[in-house]
Amino acid sequence: MTELTASESAFLSKAEAFLQFKVKPKLEQFYSKQKTCSDLLSDAAKVGLLRLEVPVELGGLGASFICKVELAKMLASADFGVAMSLINTHNVVAQISNLEKGPSRSSYLGQLMSGRFSACTAITEPGAGSDVAAIQTFAVAHEGGWLLSGTKSWIVNARDARFMVVYAQTKLGAGVKGIAAFLIDAEDANFVRLTPEGQGPIPTMGVGSFALSNYQCSSDQMILEPGLAFKEMMISINAARIYVAAMCCGMVEDCIEVVRNYGNDRHAFGMPLNQHQGWRWTIANARVELAAATALVAQAAKLIDCGGDAQILAAKAKIFATQMASRQVAELMHKMGAEGLSTDQPFARHLLAAQAASLVDGSTEILLERISRGV
Ligand SMILES: Cc1cc2nc3c(=O)[nH]c(=O)nc-3n(C[C@H](O)[C@H](O)[C@H](O)COP(=O)(O)OP(=O)(O)OC[C@H]3O[C@@H](n4cnc5c(N)ncnc54)[C@H](O)[C@@H]3O)c2cc1C
Known part of the structure; x- marks a missing residue:
């Protein structure tokens, strides 16, 4: 995806630092103590994550949907749950900022954009x-x-x-x-x-x-x-399908990176694993499928930013990316041998997340039904 503005790129760099220094070091604690990621909110607020799509005149970043999709992919490469949690709070913020009437916007926006509460x-x-x-x-x-x-x-x-x-x-x-x-x-x-x-x-x-x-x-x-609520809900859900697809791409990217490093270091039969042709092919295959999913996500995201009807493309992107992630995370996990099952590794988390992704914001069957009605 290439159409990011300079300020969007700067935002994503800050989000990357947030991920490295604030999210990743806390993941083990979240999982071992069964904790939500709500204590990341104030740091997420500091980088602007909770006001990404809020108009500039209301104190937001006014960012494009493509920028949100890139953010979703990046966050999910560390943890799907963190990505979903922060983006779901942001979605409510963005929704409130777009209200033409209703309860006092500024008090809700202030409390949510500062990271005091989740939504x-x-x-x-x-x-x-x-x-x-x-x-x-x-x-x-x-x-x-x-x-x-x-x-x-x-x-x-x-x-x-x-x-x-x-x-x-x-x-x-x-x-x-x-x-x-x-x-x-x-x-x-x-x-x-x-x-x-x-x-x-x-x-x-x-x-x-x-x-x-x-x-x-x-x-x-x-x-x-x-009358309006269901229509607006479907518009939001279509967009969500695209960023959930991007999250699946992020998780597969993470698995490829882990497996690639492991293949350099782990030896079998007198050579590193990555010197065995049969072992390498799994990674090549994952890269092929990841490229296809990424292209579908990019196409659908672009359509949203252009104000087009992305229903079918969003459905295709989500079906393909969630199925691709379920398949590829499992394949890549296998290439690590027993180590793939270790809780120190991200595979089990990403695998479960790929399953969750295939249900949230419209299950695979519901999306297939949507596409087949078009046919
Ligand atoms: C981790 C997670 C987070 C979630 N977060 C939210 C959230 O924030 N807000 C929210 O409102 N919801 C949320 N959901 C709920 C999610 O939207 C639902 O799980 C989803 O809509 C499917 O509904 P269901 O689980 O009740 O399955 P059901 O609707 O009972 O379906 C069960 C199975 O039957 C299939 N099925 C259903 N109808 C058909 C059909 N017509 N033809 C063929 N197959 C069919 C489904 O695909 C599924 O495989 C979340 C779910 C998960 C797992």
């Missing part, structure tokens, strides 16, 4: 994932505002986020047309954070659940009205 976007529920129209979180009109009740699950950052964009049904039987989005604050007695077992295989991502029981919202907390 999340909550669509999925225990009974509804791919089938968004089936969500059972309801918003009932009440005294000029709304009462929200329901449970959200498998939400990135929900373990400790302060602010949430919650999608809820406003009209029984209306399907996606009745869904609206609300900006809520977890500091409320009618908000209950749930931490069900099993949602933490990638602790850095802070995946969690919460329940709302007659949670009172003022009318301006409805930030996207019925």
Whole structure:
């Protein structure tokens, strides 16, 4: 990808330093203590990561989507969970900065851009994932505002986020047309954070659940009205599919680098592993597939920056990149012998992350369905 501006390149250099000096040294601690990466927020804020797509006039960097995609790839090369967590907080910041009406933007933006709190976007529920129209979180009109009740699950950052964009049904039987989005604050007695077992295989991502029981919202907390909310959600999800694909590329790039170094040092049958032709071919193959995925991601990202309809390209990029990562991370892991399974190595983390990537923001099957309808 070549269309970065000088200030975007400078931002990415700072993000690279953040990754090397602030993220990588803490990863082991996050995983051994099953901790979210929320204590990276203030350092992430300092490099501008939490205001990347916020307009310059609101204190943001006004960066392009291609820049975000490069950032996603870079962060995920270290850890998919860190990348997802920080970018999901940023997404809420960017969404608030684009609101034409609604709750006072500046107080939310101040608290989020400074890294004081994390944020999340909550669509999925225990009974509804791919089938968004089936969500059972309801918003009932009440005294000029709304009462929200329901449970959200498998939400990135929900373990400790302060602010949430919650999608809820406003009209029984209306399907996606009745869904609206609300900006809520977890500091409320009618908000209950749930931490069900099993949602933490990638602790850095802070995946969690919460329940709302007659949670009172003022009318301006409805930030996207019925009719508009689903359309806007799909626009964001299309973009997310592209940066998730880029994250998969970042993870494979990391594995190639680790395997390449290992092949120089590890000897078998009197020579370094990388002198065995059969051993080297796996790396060559990974490079070929990585190049193809990277090209698809670049094409789709460019289309977003040009304001084009990237639905199909985003779906293709995500399907190919997630499948490529599942395949190649496993192949590359194997080239390390038993060492590939060591928790000191990134393979097991990246492998699990590739699986998660194939579900978040539209599962592979849902994307295949989208493409096949076009056919
Ligand atoms: C790590 C992680 C983080 C997540 N973060 C968030 C978040 O921040 N916010 C949020 O709202 N959600 C989040 N999700 C939820 C994610 O969006 C859902 O997992 C996804 O939409 C799939 O829904 P489901 O898990 O309920 O699977 P289901 O919808 O129950 O599907 C189960 C399986 O059936 C397949 N399937 C479903 N429908 C069809 C069909 N019509 N044809 C063929 N196959 C089908 C699916 O592809 C899947 O393989 C996250 C999930 C994970 C794993």
